[in-house]
Amino acid sequence: MVESLSIAFVHPNLGIGGAERLVVDTALSMQQRGHRVVIYTMHHDISHCFEETRDGTLDVRVASTWLVPQSINGRFHILCTTLRSLALARKVTTDREQYDVLFVDQLSAPIPLLKYAHAHILFYCHFPDYLQAQRDTTWRKLYRAPFDLIEEFSTGEADEIVVNSRFTQETFRKAFPHIGSVPKVLMPALNLQAYDKPVDTDDPALGVLQTEKRIVLSINRFERKKGIELAIDAFAALQTTNVCLVIAGGWDVQVTENIEHLKVLNKHARDLSLRTRTVAPRGTSAQAKTLLPSDVVSTPTLVEDVGDTMAEVDVLFLPSFSENQRAFLLSVARCVVYTPSNEHLGIVPLEAMYMRIPVVAVNSGGPRETILHGKTGYLCDPFKNDFAAAINKILNADDNTWTSMGNAGRERVKLEFSLNSYGDKLERLIGEMLKHPSSGSLVFGVLMSLFIFCTAGLAFALAYWL
Template sequence: MARPLNIAFVHPDLGIGGAERLVVDAAISLQKRGHNVVIYTMHHDVSHCFEETRDGTLDVRVGGNWLVPRSIGGRLYILCTILRSLMLARHVISDPEQYDALFVDQLSAPIPLLKYAHAHIFFYCHFPDYLLARRNTLWQRVYRAPFDLLEEFTTGEADEIVVNSRFTQETFRTAFPRLNRVPKVLTPALNFEAYDKPIDANDPLLCTLRTRKRVVLSINRFERKKDIGLAITAFSKCCKTLLAKKNDAESATSTSRCCLVLAGGWDPRVLENTQYLKELDTQARQLGLCTRTVAPRGANKDVYALLPGGAVSATAMFDDESGHNSEFGEGEALSERLASIDVLFLPSFTENQRAYLLSIARCVVYTPTNEHLGIAPLESMYMRVPVVAADSGGPLETIQHGKTGYLCAPVEDEFAMAISRLLNMDDDKWKAMGGAGHERVRLAYSLDVFGSRLEQLIVGMFQRPARASMVMGVLLVGFIVSTVCLSLLFTWWK
């Protein structure tokens, strides 16, 4: 084993998404190998985070969020995020604790400034940010141009660059041709201990999820690029197609007794999250599906106002604390309280809720196209649940078509057909498919394999001199100040 190192992770927002799961797992894997680990972040909500970041397993330090807002008038998000990241970098630099390495991910902008921490920089690129930004208008293209240049420039200042899949590796080479660097691939892993924990059956937050229906599950952030609407249209088509076959009693029974659960990251501070959830609810209702939204744990009146109408508390079917459950009869069995619901929205679920849903799901539907990797398919396969995913991006590397799930063109007909196949599949064959997925993840995506590879890459950095001069930090600040002025000028002019 390498000598114990002091390693700091620098991550923008420590929520419950796939990127956050990777950071948490990476930190835990290095900690288990004897290294000292700290996580710096701009935002950490203890009610909206992974358990390891709030139970004392990991040392989480928050900074950089006291001066710059998340946006200016609901605009200039990327500008504000970069400015906040520089504030966070200053917080890391000013910490009296000295670090051997800094693990930076998602946002490359603070890398040159972080050189003042006298540490080697390890950058984990989930996906080039500029490929995710919208450029539908001239204003958007002009506004994004300096930030695209900044991303490429600052990414190149890292001492080591790593990506999460071969798909992202090739995308990186195309996106940043001037860097002339080929990043190494370090595929994320799962912390099996977190998934092997027994489910707390007495958890009242499970009350709104108990059903005798067959569950079709989607786990994704509520963002438009995740194309969650495809899951709704495919599920609706699947239901209508199978119910039309009235002579096929098994198919009709399977479809009338199934429910689509859409669970995922949802942050009331993010406008897109709140808008998209309401759009999805409207879409489902227009298709004739009965919907229900379960509010996040601890939601207040302000949060309820951001949710689709008729949202219930996580324990609304168990007690009467929220005042939203008057429609449910006192003597009604918990297992029947979802009988009339076709689509259940579960924003900001807990780990116990996730484990329960994966334990009862018949299949997991993963809808993003050209997704750089996707943690949800790995989670599902490990929990012995077959996956239906778009046949592009990372899922091509993780899912074995016909063996651990199905890869389909991202159109409703093909997704509906794959869902129907799994709903009506013989139980023995379904269990064999789930078992194959579990074995694949266990052998190829363990935290031990990931941690060993990560440690090797970090130690390998020290065999080479630091890549950039600290003078770049000064140039970065000058660049940002100029960009701020130009952005504000364009905003005022527009």
């Protein structure tokens, strides 16, 4: 048991994705154990975040990053994010509060500057960013080169590095050969109590989801790398009737890829002769609705406004869904499909298994460490016919078989991925880390910070000039 500590979490964007759920649950776990917790972030939209970050449960502080946009004409995301991360680090180091531990995740660029907080730094690596970046042109390769160096050397400045799966551990070792130590594995957990909350059935936003059809559910951000086309292709290949595919995911009006990829997916479904509908998030402005596909309908303000809206729908797109909508879908879905290949871990399969829903996922990456093939779901090659066959098995399974798979999934999550077990492991890691003096040099931190600032600043100027 570690004595009471002051812990600051440094996270880029407090949206509603899996990484955000992890940092929120980690902060809650540490807070419940008597530690003082603060979350620092670059962006926090109270209409698009988890409840604990807006209702006062967690102390959230937002850095002033208005000088740097999130992108330049939808491009140069890593450049802008790197510059904004320096403002985030400055917010932490000038807040006049002393922290024992800084839990930094996703983005390592601010670590050298965070040395000035005089705290031990634990970096949680979800997956090396440079492996996810496109390098299909000489310009892209040149543009990414300095940021790849920044990522490796700033990551190496952390006092402790942990990763979310054995798959990520092996990938990290190959990706960062200059970092001598092998990171420890700390697999994410679920805050099970949050999933045990009853669904608010009076919520009018559920009206658009009411149907007599069996639901196949996909939850992922609207990004190309998530492979959501596979879910649509597999659904189109199903030999089962009276089924609807619901594609729910993170969608932000400020993220060009979200906007464009949702439209691509919608068109892809229509090209397969599937009937589609897109539900506009509650509170979406008239201008923002123009960014959605043409089949958009508004979330009703009254339950009575909705009839059997899904009767003539094959694929329902649900961008920027609410927590209550997520809870409802996880309570009624017959099957969850998880389509990213080489995903570092994946929180969605854990959520589905805990809610007793069998999962069909790609047989690579983190899902191989969470899903028990044939017992809690199926692991398949990323081909539509393979996925369709596995989905058919689940949809056509008798009640006893389906229930048995669901129960096995729930027990697995309770045993291996509970927040209590995760908190115990994290406290032990922190305790071991605090036994040693903080590594890294402040002088090197200065040089790294100057390098990051100058490199990003030059690229920023060139981006505007070009």
